[in-house]
Amino acid sequence: MSIDSRIEALVPEIKEWRQDMHKHPELDFDVHRTAGFVADKLREFGCDEVVEGIGRTGVVGVIKGSVSGNQVIGMRADMDALPIEEETGVAYSSVNAGLMHACGHDGHTAMLLGAAKAMCGTRQFAGSVVVIFQPAEEESGGGREMVEDGLFERFGIQSVYGMHNLPGIPIGHFGLRDGPIMAAADMFDIVVEGKAGHAAMPQLCVDTTYIAAQVINAIQAISSRVVDPLHPVVISITGIQSDSNAYNIIPQKVTMRGTLRALSEPVRKLAETQLISVAESVAAAHGAKATVDYDKGYPPTVSNTEQTHFATTVARSVAGEESVDANAPALMAAEDFSYMLEVSVGNYCFLGNGDSHSLHHPKYNFNDEAIVYGSSYWLALAEQGLPLSPS
Numbered sequence: 001m002s003i004d005s006r007i008e009a010l011v012p013e014i015k016e017w018r019q020d021m022h023k024h025p026e027l028d029f030d031v032h033r034t035a036g037f038v039a040d041k042l043r044e045f046g047c048d049e050v051v052e053g054i055g056r057t058g059v060v061g062v063i064k065g066s067v068s069g070n071q072v073i074g075m076r077a078d079m080d081a082l083p084i085e086e087e088t089g090v091a092y093s094s095v096n097a098g099l100m101h102a103c104g105h106d107g108h109t110a111m112l113l114g115a116a117k118a119m120c121g122t123r124q125f126a127g128s129v130v131v132i133f134q135p136a137e138e139e140s141g142g143g144r145e146m147v148e149d150g151l152f153e154r155f156g157i158q159s160v161y162g163m164h165n166l167p168g169i170p171i172g173h174f175g176l177r178d179g180p181i182m183a184a185a186d187m188f189d190i191v192v193e194g195k196a197g198h199a200a201m202p203q204l205c206v207d208t209t210y211i212a213a214q215v216i217n218a219i220q221a222i223s224s225r226v227v228d229p230l231h232p233v234v235i236s237i238t239g240i241q242s243d244s245n246a247y248n249i250i251p252q253k254v255t256m257r258g259t260l261r262a263l264s265e266p267v268r269k270l271a272e273t274q275l276i277s278v279a280e281s282v283a284a285a286h287g288a289k290a291t292v293d294y295d296k297g298y299p300p301t302v303s304n305t306e307q308t309h310f311a312t313t314v315a316r317s318v319a320g321e322e323s324v325d326a327n328a329p330a331l332m333a334a335e336d337f338s339y340m341l342e343v344s345v346g347n348y349c350f351l352g353n354g355d356s357h358s359l360h361h362p363k364y365n366f367n368d369e370a371i372v373y374g375s376s377y378w379l380a381l382a383e384q385g386l387p388l389s390p391s
Contacts, residue, residue, distance in 0.1 A: 002317055004376045006118045013117075014375060015368045017041070018110035019092040022366070025081030025099040025106070029056045029142065031135045034079045034109065038133045041113055045120040047131075054154075055146030059133040062155060063119045065386055069127035073385050074152075074160035074344070075378055076337060077112040078105045078137035087362040103359050104165040107366035107374070109133060111163075114371065115378030125386035130155045136336075141298065143336035152343055159307055160346035161381060162337040163374060167359060169352030171369045174315040174377070175328030176349045178308045180263035182301035183234075185334030186272065186294065189257050190215065190279050194288040196244070196252035208254040211286045212240060216256065218282050222274045233262040233271045234332050261332045263300050301338040304345040311347040314384050318376045351377070 017037075026034050035057050042050045042061040049062035086093050086100035094100045101107075116131045132151065136142030151157065169175055192215065194206030216237050227233045237258040242251035260275060262268040276292045283290035303311075308326075315324045328350060337348055351374050357364040 003372055004118070004379055006122065007114060007372055007375045007379060010114045010117060010375070011372050014110050014114035014371050017113060018106050018366065018368060018371065021106040021109060022101045023092045023095055025094050025096055025101045026079070027083060027099055028080055028136045028138070028140050031057050031079045035059050035133065035135070038079070038109065038113065042116060042131070045117045047116065047120060054151055055135065055142050055149045057135045058142065058146045060151070060155060061116060061131045063116060063129045063131065064123070065125035065127050065388075066123040067126035067388055069386065071127035071386050072130060072156045072158050073127070073382060074130045074132055074155070074157035074346070075112060075115070075381065076132040076134055076160060076162045076340065077108040078134050078142070079109050080105055080135050080138055080142070082138055082360060084360065084362050088365045090365060100362070101366065102361060102364045103138065104353065104364070104366040105137065107165055107370065108163065111371055111374035112378055114375040115382070118375070118379050119382055124388060125383050126388050127386040129382045129386070130157050141336045141339065144339040147339050147343055157344060160340050160344045161307070161311060162340070162346070162348040163351055163377070164335065164348070165353040165366060165370060166350040167353045167356040167364070169350060171352050171354045171367060172319050172373050173323045173325070173352040174319055174349055175325045176303070176308055176312050176315065176347065177326070177328050177330060178303060178305050180300045180302050181328070181330050181348055182335045182338070183261040183263050183330070183332045184265070184268045184300045185297040186260045186268070187257070187297060188260065188275065188295065189255060189293040191291045192254045192283050192288050193252060193291070197250050199248045199250050202250060205250040206287045207250050208288060209242060209251065211283055211288050212254040212256055214286065215279050215282045215290065218278045219275060222271055222278065226274050227267055227271060231264060231267045232330075232332065233260070233267050235260050235271065235275065261334065263330055265300065268300070298334040298336045299338045299342060301335045301348050302341055303347040307345050307347040310385065311349055311381070314380045315349065315377060317384070318380050319373060
């Protein structure tokens with residue numbers, strides 16, 4: 001294990017940045033204060049280039065090594081918060097009502113900033129590092145926006161790396177895996193329309209509530225009887241509502257909403273096709289009509305073999321062999337870093353946040369003890385990935 005002394009010296013400062021960002025959370029693309037703070041710090045550190053407004057409110061910094069080279073590594077952190085009322089009780093709690101950093105993006109941004117300061121101070125690598133500070137990870141696909149804004153072409157990024165803290169993993173531990181590490185996340189609405197009428201005379205109606213229940217049951221067979229059980233897929237109905245609130249009316253329409261998650265594109269497509277077919281067929285069999293509005297969300301987050309092997313080696317150099325799980329379980333949650341991995345090779349890893357509240361919980365807080373490990377990982381990634389002396 002080798003925690004970098006340059007990072008250790010910066011931890012108090014990084015912690016201050018993190019807690020300041022935590023106190024001033026911003027939502028989606030509206031991260032103007034945070035982006036301004038990041039851009040100012042990058043200029044203060046001496047980045048060779050600082051560009052604002054990539055992907056609307058994203059910030060990019062270019063740090064050239066002490067030896068010139070053609071290799072370019074990208075490192076990404078997310079900046080946005082969540083629409084949650086904070087309940088942590090910490091002294092630096094959110095001052096923005098209804099908003100909080102409940103996912104640790106304040107920590108992600110601060111750790112990458114700390115590594116950028118250390119890189120600018122010593123530049124012990126050959127080539128260039130591009131530090132990427134992204135808005136709108138939680139909902140609106142800021143990663144996609146940055147990609148479409150020419151992030152990779154403009155800065156010549158050849159590989160890209162991302163990181164997310166994860167409660168339940170001990171402090172100082174890392175989790176990585178080759179291949180899919182997070183799922184695609186799609187959303188759908190199913191509207192079942194039948195024939196309304198008096199609840200005392202169901203024989204004169206086409207009962208949409210009953211039919212909706214049959215649709216829900218039938219959909220569950222997709223994961224258990226259609227998709228290969230070795231290829232995970234999750235389909236959850238998360239809400240159901242009718243167009244009536246009376247006790248004695250069979251409603252004309254019932255609407256269901258839900259999410260479909262899969263770790264691969266073929267499974268995602270198969271499950272989508274089956275979902276639509278099942279809903280329409282079950283409804284038709286009962287004399288009703290089902291309409292499905294299907295909205296594709298973030299694609300699967302898929303790490304590449306070579307870059308995952310390298311990132312694992314780097315993590316072990318920072319945290320030690322026993323503190324790195326190279327076959328960490330994939331999560332069925334989604335992440336818009338996936339858009340960057342669709343256009344570039346790279347890796348996405350988890351960093352332990354200890355025994356904290358879960359992500360997106362009003363009492364969650366990023367653990368500042370993780371800072372030294374996260375920032376050291378970023379610095380080591382640059383110096384080992386762009387060595388001054390080729391091995």
